[in-house]
Amino acid sequence: NAGVTQTPKFRILKIGQSMTLQCAQDMNHNYMYWYRQDPGMGLKLIYYSVGAGITDKGEVPNGYNVSRSTTEDFPLRLELAAPSQTSVYFCASSPSGGYGEQYFGPGTRLTVT
Amino acid sequence: AQRVTQPEKLLSVFKGAPVELKCNYSYSGSPELFWYVQYSRQRLQLLLRHISRESIKGFTADLNKGETSFHLKKPFAQEEDSAMYYCALSHPSSGYALNFGKGTSLLVTP
Numbered sequence: 001n002a003g004v005t006q007t008p009k010f011r012i013l014k015i016g017q018s019m020t021l022q023c024a025q026d027m028n029h030n031y032m033y034w035y036r037q038d039p040g041m042g043l044k045l046i047y048y049s050v051g052a053g054i055t056d057k058g059e060v061p062n063g064y065n066v067s068r069s070t071t072e073d074f075p076l077r078l079e080l081a082a083p084s085q086t087s088v089y090f091c092a093s094s095p096s097g098g099y100g101e102q103y104f105g106p107g108t109r110l111t112v113t
Numbered sequence: 114a115q116r117v118t119q120p121e122k123l124l125s126v127f128k129g130a131p132v133e134l135k136c137n138y139s140y141s142g143s144p145e146l147f148w149y150v151q152y153s154r155q156r157l158q159l160l161l162r163h164i165s166r167e168s169i170k171g172f173t174a175d176l177n178k179g180e181t182s183f184h185l186k187k188p189f190a191q192e193e194d195s196a197m198y199y200c201a202l203s204h205p206s207s208g209y210a211l212n213f214g215k216g217t218s219l220l221v222t223p
Binding site for chain 2: 042
């Protein structure tokens, strides 16, 4: 199993551009999450999903959108990129509700200039 | 409000010395706490969780509700323990998402 995969690994965007960060998992996990990590800080929740067709906002959702049309994929869309969105983005998945382990992707490093 | 505090940004110890990484939390209710670790060039991964009461790679963590702490301990540090350690709290709202501390970088020197 590949686990949780994220593409791209790195990206530089200009202010105002848009892009989609891809996240996929092959473990048939229902729960998926997007976090961002700014330098020197802990990870903060952007959006989460408890199953296909169900998404909800986390702590820092402004400037982002998500969709979950399949169990496997959970893309994160950035509209009108701003320098404040420069960060490392992590996708994670978990098999079910409860206090189970979350499995993380390798991260996407995004710079907005 | 939930909050996880890791007061040490960097902790440096000698090989064979005991190590304690501090974690304090604020949470109204019964928390479920975790330690995640990120080794160099590897993904963030679970080290241990309070609910399992386990010891992984010689590390243990005890939940102290009176002091609202979940410190991570190991009696004899090894060089391969050098990594970034994150304490995290999970809550049923937000789909059991994790609320992370800022992390402590542990450096074990020979």
